[in-house]
Amino acid sequence: MIHTTVGQLGHFFVILSFVTALVATVAYFLSALGLGKMAQAELVEEPQLAYAGESTSREANFGGKTAKRKAKPAVQNPEPPARDDWRTLARWAFYIHGAAVVGVASSLFYIIYNHYFEYHYAWSHSSRALPVQYMISCFWEGQEGSFLLWLFWNAVLGVVLTRTSSKQWEAPMLAIFALVQAFLASMILGVIFGDSFKVGSSPFLLLSEAMPDAPIFSADPNFVPKDGNGLNPLLQNYWMVIHPPTLFLGFALALVPFAYCIAGLWRNQPLEWIRPALPWTLIGGMVLGIGVMMGGYWAYETLNFEGYWNWDPVENAVYVPWLVLVAALHTMLIAKRSSAGLKMAIILTISTYVLILYSTFLSRSGILGNASVHSFTDLGLSGQLLLYLMAFIVLAVALAASKWKYIPADTDEASVYSKEFWLFIGATVLCLAAFQVIATTSIPVYNKILESFGKISNLALPADQVAHYSKFQIWFFVAIALLTGVAQYIWWRKLENKKWDALITPGILTLLISAGLIAFGEMKNPVYMALLVASIFALMTNGNILLDVIRGNYRLSGGAISHIGMALMLLGILYSAGYTKVISINNSGLLISKQEEFTKDNNKQNKENTLLWLNQPERMGQYQLTYRGQRIEARDVPGYIPRKDVEVIEGDFHGVALKDIIQDGKVYHKKGDTLALYPENTYYDVEYREPNGKIFNLYPRAQVNERMGLLASPDIRHKADRDMYTYVNSVPNPGDENKWEKTETYSVAIKDTFFLNDYVAILDDVVRTNEVEGMEIGPEDAAVRAKVRVLDKNGEHILSPAFIIKNRMVAHPAEMSDELGVRIQLNEINPQTGKFTFAVNRTQRDYIVMKAIEKPLINILWIGTLVVVIGFLIATVRRYRDFDKMKNKVA
Template sequence: MMHYWVGNLGHFFVITSFVTAIAAAFAYFRAAATEDLGNKNAWLINGRTGYYLHAVAIVGVCVLLFVIICNHYFEYHYAYSHSDKKLSTDYLISTFWNGQEGSFLLWMFWQALLGIVLIHTNKFWEAPVMTVFALVQAFLASMILGVVLPGISVKIGSSPFILLREVMQDAPIFKTNPNFIPEDGTGLNPLLQNYWMVIHPPTLFLGFATTLVPFSFCIAGLWFKKYREWIRPSLPWALFSAAVLGLGILMGGYWAYETLNFGGYWNWDPVENGVYVPWLVLVGSIHTMISYKNSETALKASVILVIATFILILYSTFLTRSGVLGDTSVHSFTDLGLSGQLLAYLLFFAVAAIVLAIVRWREIPSSKEEAAVYSREFWIFIGVITLCFMGFQVLIPTSFPVWNQFVGLFGIKSSLAPPGDQIAFYSKFQLWFAIIIAFLSGAVQFLWWKKIDVRTWMQQLIIPFVVALLAALIIVNVRKVFDIRFVLMLLGGLFTICANAKIIIQLMRTSPGLSGGAVAHIGVGLMLIGVMFSAGYSRVVSLNNTGMMISKDFSDEFNRDNLILFINEPRTMWGYDIEYMGERLVPRYHGGYVRSSDVVTTVDKDLVITKIPQNLEGVAYKAGDTIRVKGEDTYYEIQLRKDGKTYKLHPRAQINQEMGGILASPDIYRTVSADLYTHVSSVMNTTEEPEWSPLQEDTVRQGQQFFANDYVTVLESVERVNTVEGVTLGDQDVAVRAHIRIQGERGDYIAEPLFVIKDKMVGRISDEVKDLGLRFTLLSIHPETNTFVVGVNTRQKDWVIIKAMEKPFINILWIGTLVLMAGFGIAMVRRFREFIKMRAKGQE
């Protein structure tokens, strides 16, 4: 049955959200432009009403799209393309923002909520700020309209409620059966089936949405000629935005570390760069705004940076959604025909903001005094310039594909390409910028609180620098850090930690609420040290020391850095005995995971629990219960043994030809000092029939030992059986089963081949011991000599190729990120409190 009502209602809400956003923008614009208080209030009421209706419509669209996804209405293209019936509830939620339309909707949802918060907290700024907000919402709503203008056949937006048959009009099935509904969807990319994908995109898009708040206040300030006043209400929001956007970026890095197999957390992918650059500029704008509040300088710089942050977010959106990065980034969306709209969206706000800033430029107050070389304003300016250079060094090469397409419009051929080795190219520049930031973060903090002369400043820096230098010397010698770049990075990180720690100690006695900046800078120092060790001194520990290449089909680097493990054959690596224990098929059920090899048998698409394992304690299941499978993951159990302790790693891999072959996710064995990061590089294709050796025949008696591929084997017994699975035995038929015990590396295995005489014809049913690569067949029985002929075939044992890397002190990086977020949080709370106090005094 087709569920047209959901899509029709959804289309109605989408159109409503677009119309009400335009209406709200117009009403708020009139409220901002009129001087008459009566008319202003009337227009404000209209603006609020329009915006509330817009927010309700957005919520309605979200709810209906969830209904389509969760109820598996595969007649809709969005549900069919991004989900299937096997996905558990959490992954069904993540499919909501897996497509372009859903991610635009998520962005709109956050901005709708932020707009309502601003309506109730910033009465003075409501009209101009909400004019900008509603305009942005109207542009975003147009991205999901899915309307074709009659007469000119111009499509505006891509609707999440479009039917599958409308997208696949040429498919034969829809020509014969327009109401055809697929049984299942195409599913979610296995690499996106991760809990970080449930929380990372909402956090990142909340960060995108929050950059609109400072931008709106800035535009409102320029519009109303309130050049100074906009700083106070926008600063706490800028801090909130930097914290949330930074957290979203770091979540993405941790997802990449846990899920992808490139061996790190940051790959300098163009999509990653597109978010990293505006975050750097946003952090710079925070410093200039705080500098202005303290000393009446850097107001013009604040205007430029706040505008630049939002425009760069829009530019990032254009990069990732226009299809321009299709050949250079695995993370970018394909072009849905929205590139023209995206460009119009970008240019409208960029041109409007720049023109307004130029018109008002001469009126914006600026300090006439030159900042002294040892003043905080001068060094803050140097730090902000460094952050901007960091950003634009990344932005320019990332934008080469855009430049190529732009000049191509004029018939000019350009073949500029992003760097081949992205990590090496960007890191060699970013490392030096990071060193400068590290030393500035320590030194400038002592100038932040009060003006001091050069002598006093130097005296304040002596103790932190000496402590940092001594600590660096010890670490350099113990950890063998001899690369001058990393030595300076280590020293800079330690220096900013020591300097800001001293400031925090001083502030704790008087004003602990002022410590946000110092805490954030300690986080930066910890992050730099963590990055230096985990990236600069990461090493491959799965080195192939056999003297033989794995395969000539692989590169020299692959053969050198990867290790082939045969099942139940230990190897020594990184001081551990490492052993491949076999494939683990892990079906999902609605409460978690069960391991089929240990606890269940599979019947069609159901699981029948044969015993209750430890991880199901407290769950209302008992032996013999049947539960529905939600999907399955394939893991490869790797055991590490050292000093009598056993540790298990379960890297995941899936052969998926549609996505480039093998999709591998790592598993990580964590210690205090390092992570052992292991992923599967290649796996044995178990879907193909293995190549068996020629049959080896052995004539043995019961109880007699013989060798099967060097394994000690004994024929323990031969007995008649009355039933054989899949075979109906008559009164004159005979079935005999042999009981064969094989001594393997991990204990004894049992093989039970069958010899069947049915309708006077001989049949043989072999039994395979997969862990040992052996197949046993009872070939014949000789009653006169009481002997049996056992046939043995051998094949290559199951294997897996792994790569393992040691990531030293990576925990320092993760701790640093948490400290950085804590610093932003402390500073944000302080600024919000200041704003609330000023608003209470009528100085909003």
């Protein structure tokens, strides 16, 4: 059955959201121009504008310059001001727009949740096997869903601002909000004009509409797939349920200061927008920073590049706007006292949102090609994305240029002892760090521009991106860490009378602590030493300031706490990235792999990866490692269960228990039961035995994906001072365990020696038995069992194939050993010669190639992130209260 109604309803809501966004834009624009009061303005004195310092003689103050305007004579007994009908219309249009966006989101999730695979979006991103939390992730895996998520957050914030903003700011600011919403809604509009002009990509396309040339629809126009393609296995992680919403909320929050800034310029009030925008800038910086770090933690837990940051172009495209937003925040703090600070605050606030749009263009236009593992494929929206970007660049730059004259120049030169000077320098360093990253990340864009002019560009992204970016960024953050300490002392007047004595104590403590850490930690890299000293200095200075501030008013401590968190993050990055220790050293001399991925640095890769055969212990540093076999996840069984205990039904996400499924003494399924399985992943049980005898297990996972090859994800053991990080690099090809080589036969007598798959085997004995698994032995039946002892370097294995005569029929069930890669049957007994004939098949032994590393002090990074968030929260609350008090005074 094809469910078209919900899709039609969803598409109606898309169109409604687009139209109402346009209506709200126009109505708010006209309201901002004052056209809603035009009729009343003809009867009464021209309404007073809200410029700071406006005099009763009708001189509007534009940042020190005045513009005299001739006032109209007042009429007798003026009528009360008329309602702003345009604003009323705009509000209702925006409310309907918000409701329509919710309707679109609800319709799309309804399609995904109910497995309506006749829709292309549901078929492409979902499947029946996914639990609900991953169905939520399916919602924003595709471009259309992520645009919709962005629309939703903007709509929520827009509604909040209509209820909380003062009348003077609502119309010009919400006009910008509504215009942004119109552009975003157009991205999912899915309307085609003529033969080829397409506006947006609809998430409500049917499969038959998205793939009209597919042969199946010629044979059956009503064909509906039984299941979908499923969610990318790398996205099947709880962080991907919360990371994208957080990141897009950060994008939406960055729109608020941008809208205030544009509104302030529009109203010829280039300074007044700072106060209401500041709390939003703080919370936007906090949420966007959390989103970035969530992405880093997801990468750390899910990807196998051994860290949380790989300088991928899409990672960079989100990191850069956050840096610029933090820089804008610092310039906003000095805007009241510094013309340069105000100008830079305007430039950086505009730049932050433009960079968010630019990052969207980079990741969704397809321009990055194969340069990023995160980028979306081009849905034909690159032209719209470019238009979206250019429209706001032109709007913001033109408006700022036309209003620049209203910003006065500073009368005094900035002193090196002024807080404005140091905050300005800090913001400049942040911008330089952002520029270095975005300049390199944009290389594919440069190439595309040159190609459009018929030129061929040989520019390429750095081969080793981590080394390229890190060698610059580390020095930028050395400077930033030092600046946070000095700036805090300047801010809190600790360096009065132009004396630097107050920095002597934290300076001495910094040198002593750093010297101890360098000496005892055997730190030899001078670059690392510089970052260590700068980070400790930031801790000492900001810690001292924090103690003083808390004694007075803890509400003022947000800046110091954020800077302490930043210093902790730098220390965590320094030790976890700079002093990662590989413990899976290959001392066997074996060439583990000749695969293509090892050719770049073959010697290093072979040295840092260990080959583990099933159930054969290997020494690795202080640990003894044993690979214990493949594991899978059942939906109603805690932990992992051996894969060999379940016959997996391919494509059905179910399996049949081959034996009782028991965990912690509890029987969850009896032999023969059907149990529901999680899809996609196989886990590899690696047992670690510590020198004290304590054992812990890690379960790195891997999936052989038809589209993406071997997808390996690590498992991590978290300790207070370090993480043990383990992942697999190579596993046997799926199905190889069922590929047996041709049968070999051996006729041996008791105590004879023969070879099984390169192992020495001895037939110790053949004895009568009354117990054979899966078969009942009656009094008229006969059964014997051989005892074959197989020797290897770590000990011996016992194989016991049976020979059964039951109801005058002969049976010889095989016994298999995964450790040995052997299947053996006792096929014949010859009483005359005293020999026993065995049939033997060999297969690929189960193994993994794995890498294990220790990442010291990585928890300091995550603790530092939390401390930064706390600092931002305290500062946000304080600035919001300040603004609220000021608003109440004005009211």
